[in-house]
Amino acid sequence: MANIKTNENKTKAQSMGLHSEVLTGKTQQKFFNPDEAENFYYWGTYDVDFNKRIDLDVNDLDCKEANKKIDELMSQGYGTIVIKNPQGKHSLGVGVLNKLNLIFEGSLGYFGVGSIDGPTVRINGRVGWSCAENMMAGKVVIEKNAGSCFGAAVRGGDLICKGSVGARTGIDQKGGTIIVGGDAGAFTGFMMQRGRIIILGNVGINLGDSMYDGTIYVGGKIGSFGSDAIESPMTKSDVDWIKRKLKVAEIGEDFNISNMTKVVAGKKLWNYDALEPTEKKGAI
Amino acid sequence: MPKKKNKKSSKKTVKGQLGKKKETAREKMIGQTIGYRYDVNLLPDYSRITPFLKKYIEAMGWDDLNWLEDVHMGYEEDRPAVFDRNANGWVTIPKKIKLPNNQQDRDMIARELLVKFQMSPNHPLVDLKKAYRKF
Numbered sequence: 001m002a003n004i005k006t007n008e009n010k011t012k013a014q015s016m017g018l019h020s021e022v023l024t025g026k027t028q029q030k031f032f033n034p035d036e037a038e039n040f041y042y043w044g045t046y047d048v049d050f051n052k053r054i055d056l057d058v059n060d061l062d063c064k065e066a067n068k069k070i071d072e073l074m075s076q077g078y079g080t081i082v083i084k085n086p087q088g089k090h091s092l093g094v095g096v097l098n099k100l101n102l103i104f105e106g107s108l109g110y111f112g113v114g115s116i117d118g119p120t121v122r123i124n125g126r127v128g129w130s131c132a133e134n135m136m137a138g139k140v141v142i143e144k145n146a147g148s149c150f151g152a153a154v155r156g157g158d159l160i161c162k163g164s165v166g167a168r169t170g171i172d173q174k175g176g177t178i179i180v181g182g183d184a185g186a187f188t189g190f191m192m193q194r195g196r197i198i199i200l201g202n203v204g205i206n207l208g209d210s211m212y213d214g215t216i217y218v219g220g221k222i223g224s225f226g227s228d229a230i231e232s233p234m235t236k237s238d239v240d241w242i243k244r245k246l247k248v249a250e251i252g253e254d255f256n257i258s259n260m261t262k263v264v265a266g267k268k269l270w271n272y273d274a275l276e277p278t279e280k281k282g283a284i
Numbered sequence: 285m286p287k288k289k290n291k292k293s294s295k296k297t298v299k300g301q302l303g304k305k306k307e308t309a310r311e312k313m314i315g316q317t318i319g320y321r322y323d324v325n326l327l328p329d330y331s332r333i334t335p336f337l338k339k340y341i342e343a344m345g346w347d348d349l350n351w352l353e354d355v356h357m358g359y360e361e362d363r364p365a366v367f368d369r370n371a372n373g374w375v376t377i378p379k380k381i382k383l384p385n386n387q388q389d390r391d392m393i394a395r396e397l398l399v400k401f402q403m404s405p406n407h408p409l410v411d412l413k414k415a416y417r418k419f
Contacts, residue, residue: 038336039403040343043410044417050345099344120345136369137351155369156351175354194324194354213324241327248347264325 042117045098048079059085063092074098088128093121110147113140116157129166132159135176141250148185151178154195160249167204170197173214181251187226189216189263198242200252208263212270216263217242219255230266238262322356322387329388336396349395357387357394366394368401371408375401 041047054073058066066083070093073081080101086092090109093102093116100119104112107125117136123143130149132140137157148166151159156176164182173192180197186204189197192214202220209226216229217238225231239257246252328349341348359365360374364383368375377383377397383390401407 038339038400040340040399041403043403043405043407044413101345118344139346139350156354158348158350176351177353215325237327237329244330244348 041099042097045118046074046077048074048077048098048100050079050101052078053080053082054078055082055084057084058089058092059087063089066092067094070096070102074100086125090128093119107144116140126163127161132157135159139248145182150180151176154178158245158248160251162249162251164201170195170216173197177245179245179249179251181249183220186223189214189229190226192216198245200255208265210269211265212267213265218261218263219252219257219259222261222263225263228266228269229263232262232264234258234260234262322358322391324354324356326356326387326391328353328391332386332388332392334392334396337392337399340399352395352399355391355395355398357383357390364390366398368398370402 056066056069056073058069061069066089070081070083074096079099080103082103082105083092084105086104086106086108088107088109091111091114092108093104093113094111095115096102096113096119097117098119102113102119102121104121104123104125108123108127108131110128110130111133112123112127112131113121113135114130114133115135116132116138119138121138121140123141125142126144127142127146127150129147130152131142131146132154133149133152135151135154135157139158140160142161142163145163146161146165148168149171150161150165150169151173152168152170153172153174154170154176155174158177158179160179160181162181165180165184167185167187168190169180169184169188170178170192171187171190173189173195175195177195178197180199180201183201184199184203187206187209188199188203189208189211190206192208192211194212194214196214197216198219199217200219203218203222205223206226207218207222207224208216208229211226211229215232215238242257242260246255246257330348333349337349337352341350344350355366357364357366357377358374360376364377365374366377367373375398377394381393381397383393
């Protein structure tokens with residue numbers, strides 16, 4: 001009986017013995033120095049010139065060799081690198097943390113340009129599964145179609161496919177913008193947490209299934225809404241922003257934005273207990 | 285006859301509890317409670333962009349704010365702060381910086397400060413990079 005009395009002030013998790021210490025989150029006592037020097041690039045990245053251009057034929061290179069070569073060229077100051085004969089190889093152009101113009105003259109395989117932070121990439125072909133997975137910043141433009149899991153777990157930047165994309169586009173998206181000129185498959189925006197998806201064509205079934213947050217704009221027909229995905233009214237701010245983004249994406253110049261459907265999370269899946277404000281520190 | 289002053293609201297607000305705190309104007313407009321420390325879906329107002337951010341966009345060769353569209357001014361320990369995804373923590377704004385009332389303007393300041401912080405040789409990731417970078 002005594003235990004019941006002492007448990008009254010505890011949360012369910014604490015009563016079960018799951019928390020013996022005070023949760024302090026991941027707070028860091030870091031402060032900005034407003035007098036910090038003006039600098040636009042990460043420490044340790046290369047100073048490249050967009051006007052310094054070079055072609056790189058990767059016909060006889062495997063992905064590791066090709067990526068190493070891209071890094072070498074950046075270290076020599078090349079700001080525009082044109083990759084010839086990518087031939088659908090997997091994992092090309094990954095992990096570029098520099099400002100750079102990277103152009104692929106052909107198609108990429110799986111996991112192309114993943115985990116990039118900064119470059120502007122143009123792919124004059126198609127891409128396989130999980131293109132630009134974990135992208136942090138930059139702009140990626142794909143001229144043709146893309147496979148499944150397009151932009152999986154994207155955290156920032158603009159990812160654009162002028163053609164159509166497969167299923168689970170923007171799965172686990174955590175930020176940034178995904179723009180699709182054509183159609184998108186089933187489970188688009190599955191479990192997305194934030195960020196924005198713009199689909200000018202039709203989408204398949206279960207749109208935005210289990211989404212926690214973020215916004216999906218659809219120009220065509222919707223197969224069906226997923227669990228907890230609901231329609232929301234378009235605002236002037238939405239229309240202005242989409243107009244601006246489509247200009248950046250070089251598509252949909254004459255598209256009627258005001259007729260688009262806006263989809264957001266119903267937030268019925270938001271089940272947080274009293275510990276939530278503490279646990280959420282540093283975990284957005 | 286002097287006009288009577290409006291009576292002050294006697295409603296008490298509860299801090300830190302979802303659904304019980306006083307709603308912001310944005311929350312009233314969208315009809316939903318914002319559970320984060322800022323509205324993650326707030327779209328940036330480009331008319332408020334600062335000269336520093338314009339220069340940053342130009343230097344990177346982008347057309348807009350790019351990844352910074354997702355950066356907003358939040359709070360930590362009751363002080364204004366911005367979340368640094370690279371360090372995975374909140375970075376507090378110095379007291380001497382006065383913040384405007386408009387969230388869009390505050391967001392632009394948050395973006396500017398975050399870029400300066402992340403690109404600084406004093407950023408915590410610099411030590412990690414020195415220790416662990418492979419090439």
